[in-house]
Amino acid sequence: DAKTTQPNSMESNEEEPVHLPCNHSTISGTDYIHWYRQLPSQGPEYVIHGLTSNVNNRMASLAIAEDRKSSTLILHRATLRDAAVYYCILRSSSNTGKLIFGQGTTLQVKP
Amino acid sequence: DTGVSQNPRHKITKRGQNVTFRCDPISEHNRLYWYRQTLGQGPEFLTYFQNEAQLEKSRLLSDRFSAERPKGSFSTLEIQRTEQGDSAMYLCASSLLVANTGELFFGEGSRLTVL
Numbered sequence: 331d332a333k334t335t336q337p338n339s340m341e342s343n344e345e346e347p348v349h350l351p352c353n354h355s356t357i358s359g360t361d362y363i364h365w366y367r368q369l370p371s372q373g374p375e376y377v378i379h380g381l382t383s384n385v386n387n388r389m390a391s392l393a394i395a396e397d398r399k400s401s402t403l404i405l406h407r408a409t410l411r412d413a414a415v416y417y418c419i420l421r422s423s424s425n426t427g428k429l430i431f432g433q434g435t436t437l438q439v440k441p
Numbered sequence: 442d443t444g445v446s447q448n449p450r451h452k453i454t455k456r457g458q459n460v461t462f463r464c465d466p467i468s469e470h471n472r473l474y475w476y477r478q479t480l481g482q483g484p485e486f487l488t489y490f491q492n493e494a495q496l497e498k499s500r501l502l503s504d505r506f507s508a509e510r511p512k513g514s515f516s517t518l519e520i521q522r523t524e525q526g527d528s529a530m531y532l533c534a535s536s537l538l539v540a541n542t543g544e545l546f547f548g549e550g551s552r553l554t555v556l
Contacts, residue, residue: 366545371549372549372550373445373532373534373547373548373549373550374484374532374534374545374547375547376544376545376546415483417483426472426489426491426496426497427472427489427536427543427545428474428486428489428497429474429484429486429545430486431476431483431484431485432483433481433482433483434483
């Protein structure tokens, strides 16, 4: 499975946008970019995924670089409830569907 | 829809004892996954079922670990002769059989402490 690289931690102020970067320079053509987050004392939860085009949903936006070697998860207005560990994961369309997690980015949101 | 349910939520045991965790996936989800997570680390894949068939096992799953999904519904993860290194959160997830976009739904986990 191709690897992703994320900063260990980031800080944000409440109600400001947050841009969480992810590098995946060895991504292959069949790899989808998935983001999950894990709130304290909970299991991970799905946030968003994409292949080539930028994606928006009610939780976040995903901006994918033209060469697909990097992506950015965008939280438009951070709230205290968004404090979590955010995982960027490459998921091949040909595999079993399992997710291989890295260490993720711990996001702190300051009031 | 009650989501993925895991029991027990917490288990404290003495070294050498056997423990069993149960996972009830979302109904009609044919895929079921087990993960282990230690403090400060991301979840590590252990094993995966498609219906009742166990199709993949990680090298992390030593001989002391066994998982079953007898009727393709709930699953159990048993750890025999527990060791202190087994202390972790054990997470279960389920999904529909969708190749690339299927979202994994995780339970809240079962926390094991081995004394």
